[in-house]
Amino acid sequence: MELSKETAILLRNVKIDNLNTLQEIEELCKDIDDINIIEPLFRVFENNPDFDFGNPGNLVRIIERYYTNPLYEQELYKSVERKPTAYNLWLLNRLMNTFEEEQKRRGIELLEKVVNTLNTSEDVQEWAKEFLEEQT
Numbered sequence: 001m002e003l004s005k006e007t008a009i010l011l012r013n014v015k016i017d018n019l020n021t022l023q024e025i026e027e028l029c030k031d032i033d034d035i036n037i038i039e040p041l042f043r044v045f046e047n048n049p050d051f052d053f054g055n056p057g058n059l060v061r062i063i064e065r066y067y068t069n070p071l072y073e074q075e076l077y078k079s080v081e082r083k084p085t086a087y088n089l090w091l092l093n094r095l096m097n098t099f100e101e102e103q104k105r106r107g108i109e110l111l112e113k114v115v116n117t118l119n120t121s122e123d124v125q126e127w128a129k130e131f132l133e134e135q136t
Contacts, residue, residue, distance in 0.1 A: 003034040011040035042079035049085040093131040
């Protein structure tokens with residue numbers, strides 16, 4: 001199923017404050033087979049940085065269907081640049097684990113930026129530090 005404009009708008013703006021809302025979003029997304037779902041799903045993580053989506057959670061499973069597509073990497077970097085969260089940093093680390101050393105440079109630079117950004121929460125900075133140590 002393709003991603004509708006209405007669903008994309010909803011995902012970009014949804015605030016998740018309980019498990020029922022998360023389950024509704026997961027149900028809405030589970031049958032969408034459209035590369036264009038990547039950016040709206042990253043926005044879900046950005047707009048709900050303190051929500052526990054699971055480990056890794058269904059939304060991560062949905063978005064990682066596309067990890068081999070170059071658009072996934074591009075949108076992931078944009079997401080971390082816009083608003084680093086535990087989930088997009090975790091996804092960045094997982095993606096970097098698939099890279100050869102020379103491919104990791106951009107991700108390492110982005111993690112360094114998150115660690116040194118004052119308007120990033122301490123928790124997110126700690127995640128970035130851990131992943132930076134793992135990748136270097």
